[in-house]
Every structure is written in C-alpha cells, then in structure tokens.
Amino acid sequence: xxxxxxxxxxxxxxxxxxxxxxxxxxxxxxxxxxxxxxxxxxxxxxxxxxxxxxxxxxxxxxxxxxxxxxxxxxxxxxxxxxxxxxxxxxxxxxxxxxxxxxxxxxxxxxxxxxxxxxxxxxxxxxxxxxxxxxxxxxxxxxxxxxxxxxxxxxxxxxxxxxxxxxxxxxxxxxxxxxxxxxxxxxxxxxxxxxxxxxxxxxxxxxxxxxxxxxxxxxxxxxxxxxxxxxxxxxxxxxxxxxxxxxxxxxxxx
Numbered sequence: 001x002x003x004x005x006x007x008x009x010x011x012x013x014x015x016x017x018x019x020x021x022x023x024x025x026x027x028x029x030x031x032x033x034x035x036x037x038x039x040x041x042x043x044x045x046x047x048x049x050x051x052x053x054x055x056x057x058x059x060x061x062x063x064x065x066x067x068x069x070x071x072x073x074x075x076x077x078x079x080x081x082x083x084x085x086x087x088x089x090x091x092x093x094x095x096x097x098x099x100x101x102x103x104x105x106x107x108x109x110x111x112x113x114x115x116x117x118x119x120x121x122x123x124x125x126x127x128x129x130x131x132x133x134x135x136x137x138x139x140x141x142x143x144x145x146x147x148x149x150x151x152x153x154x155x156x157x158x159x160x161x162x163x164x165x166x167x168x169x170x171x172x173x174x175x176x177x178x179x180x181x182x183x184x185x186x187x188x189x190x191x192x193x194x195x196x197x198x199x200x201x202x203x204x205x206x207x208x209x210x211x212x213x214x215x216x217x218x219x220x221x222x223x224x225x226x227x228x229x230x231x232x233x234x235x236x237x238x239x240x241x242x243x244x245x246x247x248x249x250x251x252x253x
Contacts, residue, residue, distance in 0.1 A: 007130075008032040008077035009227065010070070012060050012119055013087030014053075015042035016194075017186035018137060021216030022084055023050055025224050034073035036060070037087070042191035060087045060115030061107075063122075070122045080126035082227045085116040085159075086137040095148050105151045112155035113162070120166055124174070133175040133231075135223045136163050140182040140242050156180070160238050167236030175235040177226045182242025183207075184214040209244030 009026050013019040014035025023033050027050060034054035037043045047055035054076050058069035074080050089111045116136050127134065138159040145153045163178035170176060183204075187196040205212045219241050225231055226239075240246060 006032065006077075006079070007081040008034070008073070008079055009082035009084060010034045010036065010073045010080055010119075010123065011084040011086060012036050012058070012115065013137075014084075015039055015046040015055070016190050017086075018181065018184060018189075018216045018219045019084070019086040020046055020050070020189050021186075022086065022220040022223050023053055025217070025220035026082075026227075027052060029224055031082070032077050034069075034076065036069045036073075039191070041193065045191050059111075060085075060119060061110035063118050066115075066118045066122050070119070070126075074126050079130055080123055081130045081132040083119055083123045083127065083132070083134045084137070084223055084227075085119050085134065087115050088112045088137065088139075088155075090152060094152070097148070097150055100150065108151035109155050109158075112152065113158040116159055116162060120176075124170065128170075128173045131173055133227050134166065134170075134177070135226045136176070136178045137219070137223075138163075138178050138180040138238065140180050140240060140246050142180055142238075143240070143246055163238060164236040171235055175226075175231070177231075177234060177236070178238040179219055179222050179226070180238055180240045180242070181219050182214060182240070182245045184216055184219060184241075186216050189216050207245060207248070207250065208242070209248055212243065214241065214243055 009031045011019050011023045014023045015037035023035050026033050036056045036058035038059045043055050056069045056072055058065045136159050139156040141153045142156040142160045167176040
C-alpha cells in the first residue's frame with residue numbers, strides 16, 4: 001500500500017489523538033506529511049517525535065490561517081496528494097440546550113464543520129493536479145447521540161453530508177470519503193501534559209462486539225487505505241469504525 005515517491009499528505013489536528021496516529025501511519029507508509037494544529041505545545045511534541053513531519057500552526061476555522069497553512073505545505077512538498085480533515089473539538093458546546101450560547105455553537109460548527117470546508121476549498125487546486133483524495137473524520141455522534149450534544153452532533157452530521165456532496169462535485173479528479181470513529185482510546189496519543197495510561201475497565205471493552213475499545217491506529221489504518229490507490233473505486237462513503245458498538249442493543253437494568 002506504499003505510495004509512489006514524493007506523495008504528500010496534509011493532516012489537520014495532527015498533533016494529538018487520531019490525527020497524530022494517522023500522521024505516524026502515513027509516514028511509516030512512505031508519505032511526506034504535514035500536520036496542522038492550533039495547540040502549540042502538542043505541535044512541538046509531535047514535531048520532535050514524528051520523524052520528518054512538517055508541523056504548522058493553524059486554526060482551521062480561520063480562512064486566512066488555512067490559506068497560509070495550505071500554501072506552506074504545498075510549497076514545502078511541491079504538491080499535495082491527500083487531505084485528512086481530522087481537526088475537531090468536543091467540549092466547546094455541551095450542556096442543556098437552553099444554556100447553549102450562540103458563540104459556543106458557532107465555535108463547535110466552525111472547527112468541526114467549517115474547517116473541513118475551508119481546508120477542502122483551499123487544497124482543491126493541488127489535489128486536482130495530483131488526482132488526490134480527501135478523508136474527513138466525523139463521528140458515530142453523526143448517527144446517535146447523548147443528551148446535550150446538539151452542536152457536536154450537528155457538526156459531525158454535517159461532515160458526513162458534506163463528504164458525499166464533495167465527492168459528487170469533485171469527482172472524478174478527487175475522491176472524498178469519511179470515517180466515523182466510535183469509542184477510541186486516544187489518551188496515550190495526547191501531549192504529555194494530558195496523557196493518561198489508567199487502564200479501562202472490562203465493562204468498557206465488553207460494550208463492543210469485537211471485545212475491546214478502539215485505538216487511534218484502528219482509524220489510521222482505514223484512513224491510510226482510503227488514501228491509497230487500492231481504494232480508487234471508493235468515494236462518497238462513510239465508514240463507521242466502532243467495533244460494532246452502534247449495532248449492539250444496550251439496555252440499562
């Protein structure tokens with residue numbers, strides 16, 4: 001599944017979690033990789049530990065910042081073949097609906113959904129030139145919800161819909177797919193100041209038909225495949241990566 005020489009990928013939210021695991025996987029597969037992130041501390045750690053990665057500061061909800069980051073990555077590599085839209089925030093807009101402020105709503109939508117639009121828009125000319133691919137990272141929250149997660153659920157549902165809209169608009173030059181992770185234990189892929197190695201419980205794992213909670217590497221493997229030529233007939237799809245959890249009936253006794 002190794003890419004041809006010099007293929008280059010841009011991964012948003014690449015300094016921690018699924019994004020960092022994806023960057024590591026793509027580097028191991030032979031890609032040249034740039035990561036963008038708004039967290040300077042995490043970005044510095046990722047730069048030090050991911051051999052050869054290009055690390056760029058960027059708030060994906062800020063169009064001017066997106067333009068600069070895309071241009072910097074394209075200049076460094078001379079091309080872009082892949083975009084992984086992974087940047088996201090979870091806790092910016094939680095709580096009862098009547099207490100949810102418009103600013104909190106807009107922040108969640110801005111990072112989780114508008115950022116996907118902006119990165120796709122400004123990477124497009126490079127991806128068209130290389131007949132590249134985009135993978136967007138949504139969530140199983142696009143399909144099911146807990147209470148008081150309206151902004152996050154709406155944003156991630158929008159990512160799924162935006163994915164198939166982009167696939168139709170940008171094909172056949174650019175393929176666009178989506179992955180929707182479920183419970184992914186990304187704690188060991190966080191920056192050191194937020195890392196946690198406390199074992200999960202047997203009950204945590206047992207909620208999944210595969211018998212365990214997911215790991216960032218599980219999602220990174222699917223993303224790597226979707227970017228590869230082997231997935232050349234796949235576009236406009238949403239792949240749920242949740243160990244079967246959304247297919248399992250769970251009753252509270």
